[in-house]
Amino acid sequence: MTNIRSVLLVKSFFFREFLSFVLFLIMATMHSHTQEKEVFVTGYLSLNAEYINNNKVFNDLFDNNGIDITEASVLTTLKLNQKISIFSVLTYKPNIDWHSVIAELSGTYKFSDQLSLKAGRFLLPINPINAQYYAPMNVGIALPSFITNHKLFPLNMNGLNLLGNIQIADDIGFNYDLIAGQYNKIEQSEDGVLGFFGREGIFLTDSVDLAQKKIENSDSLDQYEHPRFWGTGARLSFDIGSRFNIGIGTFYGAESKSVVTKNGNTYFSDIDNFSVGTDLLYDIYDLSLKASLWFGNELPDDTTHFQSKKYYILTSEAAYTLWQELTPYAKLEIISGMAKENRTRTIFGVNYRPFYEFTIKLEHIRYFQDQIDDFDVFQASCVFSF
């Protein structure tokens, strides 16, 4: 029965997304006969190599090195006229389900610079770090913890986004984004060649049995039935000149079902997620500084078998471009209080882009976790852009 339901769900999703694409193509064709339209296509392919050093538990359960195509994306922007545009990003990653290949597919109607309405699937605009989901947006290789390691907000959503920009002084702009809709996944996401990123929480102690158990008893229904949950959020930000941006964001997601097994019994509960945070971006000539701090709160209905969790994530990044090609960078990320996990990771790397079409990145990550020895991850990446 469950299998039939799953198949039906898969079919209905496929049908809906296929229909969206057909609609997109029909609209594009219709307009191509009537108006001058602008089309912009870009994309990239990323080949990564990974090596995880000195994590005994990980080495017992998985290979500690590998090489693979970790990402390939094609972005198409179609501007049908001054008011209507259609935006799509198809992204392949080895560890995502096929629904997630359509990372974004949306249409925007621009009433004015101060007011636009976007409908479809889009990356959540409540934190600019979400955009680092795409390799060219990320100076480094590993995805920020805001994307792989938290339940603060989902990566993307199917729904509506009301957005705009209001110039309040010569050098001060005010931006707003209001969103509402449904999302499929707010859980940690596997990423990378070995599927290690996003699952660091499994390797919290030196116990292989415990890690194995955590893998088998995942605490989420997300991966079973591709559920959908309602959520809403907002971001308000200010541009000061063209070099400084400060923003605040919030997200509320209702009824993300969770399951837990205790003493052989299985318990289910709805868990609401509420988060709020702020971000800063400072760009001056060849120096770029970014920082983001978010607080999350999980509120279960069943407080007997589920715990209310409070946690925060801090990320910061500094990058400096030398000779217009070489960008050394450093990042610091701290996750605290999430399921009694405290994790810090430092990232150092270099990004070399001698010409637009080719980027090479080298990266070292050092993990500091509570109950196991510190360990390292080494990564290399070649990104081909077009």
Add this chain to the structure above:
Amino acid sequence: MKKKVLHIVAFLTMYFAACVISYSQDFKVIVNIDSQIESITIGNISDYFLKKKLYWNNDMKIVPVDQIVNSKVRESFTKIIHEKSVAQIRAFWQQSVFSGKAVPPVEKASDQEVIDFVMQHKGAIGYVSSDANTSDVREIKIVKE
């Protein structure tokens, strides 16, 4: 030994002089003939081409028009106006597009195509080689900030 050092110094001086000369301005910035603009700062031109500023002072929409990526004039324009390489500017646009902020300006394959585009669009701004005939458009003076 002294002679060798002198040779190296002379070589380096000539090399840097050549670099400076090769990036001297060999383009003209043009706007529509009806525009009232007389002069413009380098910073403003950069902001207009990167779509950081969207409107002229008279509230008309700015429509920048670029040259294709492998043209000499674009290389020179990018070095002087943006103080970056063409690859860096393309990377900037790739990031803008992926974040859904903006798409790059329209690109044209020759000076004449740029001039034609600027003639047809009231709010347009473009650049052409310094030897191009710009009698149908208005050439504006670039001033330092």
